[in-house]
Amino acid sequence: MLEVRGLQKSYGQKKNVLNDVSFTVPLNQLTCLIGLNGEGKSTILKAIIGLIPVEAGTITIDGEKKQECITFVPDLSTMPSYMSVGEAIAYMRDYYPDWDPQVADELLGFFKLVPTDRIGNLSKGNKAKVNLLIGFAMNRPYLLLDEPLAGIDLFTKEQIAWIFSSHYMEGKGILMTTHEIAEVEHLIDRVIFLQNGTIIQEEDSEEMRELYGKSVQDRMREVYQT
Amino acid sequence: MKKFLMLSNEEIKRSLKLYMTILITLVIIEITSIMYQILHYQSKIEDLMQKERLTEMQAVEQLNGPLTFGDATNYFKYMITLGIMFTILYAFQIWYRDWYGESKYIYRLLMLPGKRITILFSKLTTVLIFVCGFLGIQWVIILLSHPLYKWLLPDHLQVASKITGESAAINMLYTFNVIDTFVILALALFVITMIFLFVLTERSYRKGKALLTIARDVALLIVPFIALRYVFDATSILVPNQQVFVYLSFILAYFAYVSWKCIQLLNHKVSI
Amino acid sequence: MLLHFNKRIPIYLQVLDWFKKRIVMGEFKRGESIPSRRALAATLKIHPNTAQKVYKELEEQQLITIERNVPSKVTMDQSVIDQARTELLDNTVTQFVESIRALQISLEEGLINFEKEYTIRKGSELDA
Numbered sequence: 001m002l003e004v005r006g007l008q009k010s011y012g013q014k015k016n017v018l019n020d021v022s023f024t025v026p027l028n029q030l031t032c033l034i035g036l037n038g039e040g041k042s043t044i045l046k047a048i049i050g051l052i053p054v055e056a057g058t059i060t061i062d063g064e065k066k067q068e069c070i071t072f073v074p075d076l077s078t079m080p081s082y083m084s085v086g087e088a089i090a091y092m093r094d095y096y097p098d099w100d101p102q103v104a105d106e107l108l109g110f111f112k113l114v115p116t117d118r119i120g121n122l123s124k125g126n127k128a129k130v131n132l133l134i135g136f137a138m139n140r141p142y143l144l145l146d147e148p149l150a151g152i153d154l155f156t157k158e159q160i161a162w163i164f165s166s167h168y169m170e171g172k173g174i175l176m177t178t179h180e181i182a183e184v185e186h187l188i189d190r191v192i193f194l195q196n197g198t199i200i201q202e203e204d205s206e207e208m209r210e211l212y213g214k215s216v217q218d219r220m221r222e223v224y225q226t
Numbered sequence: 227m228k229k230f231l232m233l234s235n236e237e238i239k240r241s242l243k244l245y246m247t248i249l250i251t252l253v254i255i256e257i258t259s260i261m262y263q264i265l266h267y268q269s270k271i272e273d274l275m276q277k278e279r280l281t282e283m284q285a286v287e288q289l290n291g292p293l294t295f296g297d298a299t300n301y302f303k304y305m306i307t308l309g310i311m312f313t314i315l316y317a318f319q320i321w322y323r324d325w326y327g328e329s330k331y332i333y334r335l336l337m338l339p340g341k342r343i344t345i346l347f348s349k350l351t352t353v354l355i356f357v358c359g360f361l362g363i364q365w366v367i368i369l370l371s372h373p374l375y376k377w378l379l380p381d382h383l384q385v386a387s388k389i390t391g392e393s394a395a396i397n398m399l400y401t402f403n404v405i406d407t408f409v410i411l412a413l414a415l416f417v418i419t420m421i422f423l424f425v426l427t428e429r430s431y432r433k434g435k436a437l438l439t440i441a442r443d444v445a446l447l448i449v450p451f452i453a454l455r456y457v458f459d460a461t462s463i464l465v466p467n468q469q470v471f472v473y474l475s476f477i478l479a480y481f482a483y484v485s486w487k488c489i490q491l492l493n494h495k496v497s498i
Numbered sequence: 499m500l501l502h503f504n505k506r507i508p509i510y511l512q513v514l515d516w517f518k519k520r521i522v523m524g525e526f527k528r529g530e531s532i533p534s535r536r537a538l539a540a541t542l543k544i545h546p547n548t549a550q551k552v553y554k555e556l557e558e559q560q561l562i563t564i565e566r567n568v569p570s571k572v573t574m575d576q577s578v579i580d581q582a583r584t585e586l587l588d589n590t591v592t593q594f595v596e597s598i599r600a601l602q603i604s605l606e607e608g609l610i611n612f613e614k615e616y617t618i619r620k621g622s623e624l625d626a
Contacts, residue, residue, distance in 0.1 A: 011432070012432045012435075028547050029545075029547065030545055046498065049337060050336065050337070051333060051336055051337070051497070051498045052497050052498065053494060053495055053496070053497060068339060072333075072337060074330070074333060076329065076330055077328070077329035077330070078329055078330055078331060078333040078334040078337075079329060079331070079334060080240070080327070080329060080331050081327065081328040081329050082240075094232060095229065095232065095338055095339065096339060097339075119329065120328055120329070161543065162540070162543070164545060165539045165540050165542075165543045165544055165545065165546070166536075166539070166540060166546075167536050167546065169545060169546050169547075170546055185503075185505050186503045186505065186509045186543075186544060187543075187544065187545050189545065189547070206508045206509065206510060209505070209506055209507055209508045209509070210508045210511075213506050213507070214506060215505035215506045216505065217505065218506065
């Protein structure tokens, strides 16, 4: 279990962009971080992985600080534009000892990516697929996905969504931010509602349905429109 | 170590094309400048001889003597300055391109396993390697220029001397002294590290605070330096040799501070 | 094919329901092997852990048997399947009755319309 405790972040005048943010991300489940634009979802993911420093807060995995168990999949390209897809994969293989080349190969085939294509020339959808390929082939138990479906065409979305129903999900705890709730609602196990840098609610989506007959979108409306 | 080698290799690969282009351009300009200086001198001599009906010796005297090697390589100082400017620009760009490039490579760098200090070392090494490259090529050009000078200019218009430059400062390059080289590289290392500190500070704090922090760090260098100077001038406590030793120790301590700060910022404060 | 989920009802219940229907209808025959959990997840586009939950529930209700290293199978026990069939029937009937009652339709009118629709459907199935 990935546990986030007491994340605190201010940007100078903008105080408490993250205000005592605490939540958990269980293994073998898909947790969705929900919030309106600019509420700090992306900031939280980046803070967890260490790209953004925080004033306070701890990130532990089963009680220990094990950063090497977390992978961050951003919504933009992080590999140099001049690199080809194949070179990017080789790069990752060289730097990351736990890299799984078989997963990389499989996803390369499934996503229909061409190894010689330059990353800079890829469409947004293909860039997203490369990011996802890298994220899963890194073979780490916890994945942070930042808007994996944002601004992507229908067919690419389907390919990406397929991953969430595949065996690649097994043994993984995923924390995802997305605006496309409708598309992934049936896949989400837990939802975390964020507002103004504070966690308002952490809920199990199936419980929400069972006990209250509410969908995640229903709940969103309740939470954000009061 | 492996990470360091891989990162350095990549940094060098990334800039190699641009670097080689600049290098070759500078070389061509320098060689052309020598030929120009020599031919220009010769044509001035001929002009004088024609217009004022002087003998060659008189013309030479009018032009303040034969063309020294330093004169012939006069334009080199501009190329050297350009080289220094490019290096300084590169020291900035080697960081900023990772933040502001088409893809945010800085994310990847900061997330790599291993210590972040390796990123610092690899970028430092890359810039220093390029400095060495400039230095090396400059030496080669100077060494090649001497036979060129001897060959193009008739003997009596030359000053048969060792290879010397225009001024004392330039001479550091022209006299192939190991200690001087070491000094140049140490200076380069110092300047580059300071630039890295400025970049990392700017990337760690908001504008106002970043500016203040940079100003403070610069003051930390200048103020003690001036104070020392003042004390030594006013009181003559120490012998010049000892004074130099004090200055140097301070510079060394300051360098240690700057390096430590760079590492701290990179590890704890830098943000994407 | 269960492609459209009602987002206000637990997903795993809908999948469970779908699976039971297939067993009762005989699409998953008695004693035959069923798709793996992974295959089910991929087919229905659900999280593998949901498929896992469904299989566990099916096993608890004794509708399937799970053994290690062997594909899971539908139970051989017809009585269990019959019981599931009765359950499904009860659910459908309850829904139907609730709907008609809500519209304040009488038993007779309900039955007449029911029989008419049933006959039409059966007829068109036979033709097809």
